[in-house]
């Protein structure tokens with residue numbers, strides 16, 4: 295009996311200490327990748343094929359309602375790391391926020407729990423990355439061609455295309471890592487962020503395909519708050535010559551510039567000769583935008599294929615959680631727009647695909663309201679690490695295992711701040727349910743409210759606020775919204791008029807030189 299007890303004790307001890315029980319985590323995170331541009335999501339326009347990203351969906355779970363709390367680059371990244379809303383992690387916008395790297399983040403907690411951690415690619419949080427054994431990131435927004443990068447030692451020159459470089463560095467780190475430890479790899483792409491500059495070798499990838507237009511390309515913004523029309527992110531008014539590849543990016547070397555000119559040169563000449571205006575001009579811009587955007591997506595998809603292949607070839611696929619997500623969604627011409635920011639579906643919704651062998655059922659689909667707020671807790675839960683009480687999301691593990699808890703969230707809280715630059719999108723906050731959205735716009739000197747009903751109006755082209763028959767729905771949403779604001783510890787509405795001028799509590803925590811000492815410290819992220 296004593297021998298048996300000793301054996302059991304030994305086995306128990308081995309199990310609890312065994313790092314093999316902690317899964318590796320590969321977090322592939324792109325920038326501004328619309329779910330409409332992932333074939334696994336089955337967009338009606340059938341814009342492209344992403345066979346490698348789709349594999350994650352086929353072998354795992356596709357989330358159809360993964361929502362972000364504040365649809366803009368830097369703030370989404372801060373939410374992912376901290377598991378907290380912008381008003382608590384202190385990173386509200388891309389223009390004057392600086393991430394306080396001293397706060398609790400999930401990579402730090404994983405590192406403490408024995409994980410090897412790496413952050414490679416787009417960071418965009420101003421201060422130096424913390425909680426990583428290795429990091430090498432693009433300064434600010436970064437550039438697509440021959441991008442300079444920075445790490446703890448200083449600036450690193452590179453040659454080539456940004457998506458391939460980030461992939462090479464990620465696989466290189468995997469190769470050199472301490473193989474006795476579980477790992478967290480955050481492989482974060484610049485693509486497909488503006489100005490959507492394709493890999494030189496992919497310029498002719500679509501053979502001048504003509505892309506179907508979205509039904510709301512010529513939205514007149516009627517029947518909604520004035521705030522919706524009053525923004526500056528349209529194909530008609532905002533898009534630049536640089537966005538449209540009518541001028542060559544300055545970072546190209548002579549050889550790359552030659553290939554670039556050979557592709558765009560004759561097409562740009564034909565465009566200039568056509569002298570387009572009005573709707574024809576918007577249509578041309580939409581086609582050029584889709585060509586460029588989808589070419590950058592192709593590179594991201596190729597990168598995902600390389601990472602999946604590496605995991606398979608090195609016996610890592612079975613014990614590695616692979617996540618594919620974007621920092622937020624993006625407009626691909628819907629409402630005549632590019633960019634994001636709004637609580638509306640194309641921007642608030644981000645692609646999210648997760649493969650976790652032994653947990654996710656291949657080909658499963660979740661329609662639960664999940665969020666970028668949930669990543670930190672999911673990864674900590676997967677690693678068996680205690681989740682700090684201050685985090686505001688929830689572990690996705692039960693949903694990944696196919697059993698959504700009965701008390702899973704039925705409503706989601708959203709809050710966007712950045713105004714007026716660069717796109718003049720009104721600050722707004724609101725509640726999202728499976729069917730409705732109630733949104734308050736503020737901070738522009740004009741307070742307005744909209745109510746959207748996805749069952750009657752899936753394209754979000756009209757507001758039902760104040761309409762007969764919606765009284766009870768409206769009152770219910772308003773009361774649930776106020777409860778969410780209390781639950782998530784939001785400051786009072788009158789303190790929300792942060793339009794970039796006023797300092798907010800939590801802002802400027804990394805003021806001056808930032809929290810890090812590296813070359814990135816103290817630099818505010820570039821606004822775009």
Ligand code: CA
Pocket residue numbers: 325326366367368487621622
């Ligand atoms: Ca982004």
